[in-house]
Amino acid sequence: MADYRLIDNHYVLPTPGGxxxxxxxxxxxxxxxxxxxxxxxxxSPLLTQKALETWSGLTGESAQETLFHIQNQDWIEGxxxxxxxPPGALxxxxxxxxxxxxxxxxxxxxxxxxxxxxxxxxxHEAAVELSALSADIASLDxxxxxxxxxxxxxTTNAWGLIDAAGNSSVGFWPLFIDEHRxxxxxxxxxxxxxxxxxxxxxxxxxxYSNKGI
Numbered sequence: 001m002a003d004y005r006l007i008d009n010h011y012v013l014p015t016p017g018g019x020x021x022x023x024x025x026x027x028x029x030x031x032x033x034x035x036x037x038x039x040x041x042x043x044s045p046l047l048t049q050k051a052l053e054t055w056s057g058l059t060g061e062s063a064q065e066t067l068f069h070i071q072n073q074d075w076i077e078g079x080x081x082x083x084x085x086p087p088g089a090l091x092x093x094x095x096x097x098x099x100x101x102x103x104x105x106x107x108x109x110x111x112x113x114x115x116x117x118x119x120x121x122x123x124h125e126a127a128v129e130l131s132a133l134s135a136d137i138a139s140l141d142x143x144x145x146x147x148x149x150x151x152x153x154x155t156t157n158a159w160g161l162i163d164a165a166g167n168s169s170v171g172f173w174p175l176f177i178d179e180h181r182x183x184x185x186x187x188x189x190x191x192x193x194x195x196x197x198x199x200x201x202x203x204x205x206x207x208y209s210n211k212g213i
Contacts, residue, residue: 004064006052010078011044018075019198023175025157030056030066035075036178039205044083085206086199093203094118100196104188109200110134112181121187134172134183141174175201177208 014022014035022035037055038045045051053063070076086093098107098120106121114135119127137159141148148154160168173184173192182204 004061004068006047006049006064006067007078010047010080011082012038012047012076012078013044013083013202014038014198015074015077016193016195016197017073018070019201020192021073021075023177023201024173026176030058030063031070031075033057034066034070036205036209038076039202040209042085042206044079046082047078086203090118090203090207094200095120097196097200097203100194101184101191101200102186102188103191106187108185109175110183110185112138117182130170130185131183134185137172138174138181138183175204177201177204180204180208 018035019039022032022039025032034052034055049063052067053059056063056066058066067076086097094109095118098109098118099105101107102121104121108119108122108127108130109117110131111117112135114132116127116131122130141157141159158171158173160171163169168190170185170187171190173186173190175182175184
């Protein structure tokens with residue numbers, strides 16, 4: 001039996017990789033429950049056994065084992081001081097966080113209705129058309145869910161426009177904030193493994209999440 005020990009006096013938040021794991025799909029499990037619970041907080045919470053059990057829905061060593069798994073995946077990070085969600089309105093925050101997510105500086109965030117919430121680098125006309133396309137792709141993905149996730153056992157919900165070399169010229173990444181669905185659209189090389197991605201998702205959770213879940 002493993003002997004787990006929580007490190008005292010640390011405030012925890014998901015890493016960019018943990019953030020992506022939390023919002024890239026809707027299936028619920030203790031790992032995703034824990035990561036999403038952290039993102040619902042406006043200030044990074046202090047790690048305690050009681051809090052860990054609340055976040056994961058597990059008790060005792062099972063909760064600690066889940067945290068240990070998340071830590072080994074580099075999906076969570078501890079800080080000696082609390083951190084807060086990016087301040088300000090989404091209309092101000094998001095356009096500043098989008099450019100670092102793309103090698104070309106072109107990225108936009110669309111809602112489930114096919115309208116863009118924030119854009120960087122794209123013209124208004126391109127943003128409108130890409131947002132509408134993202135809604136069509138979401139419908140296509142939903143209709144073929146059993147094929148992609150069950151028959152083919154693919155672990156991603158992302159779609160892309162692929163060039164002859166197999167590289168994605170434009171990618172569409174769904175982001176699930178509780179019952180809300182957004183799509184992150186990126187032209188060029190995606191750069192999601194950085195703090196700007198975590199900050200963007202955290203800001204969305206602050207506005208759209210169900211705190212009681």
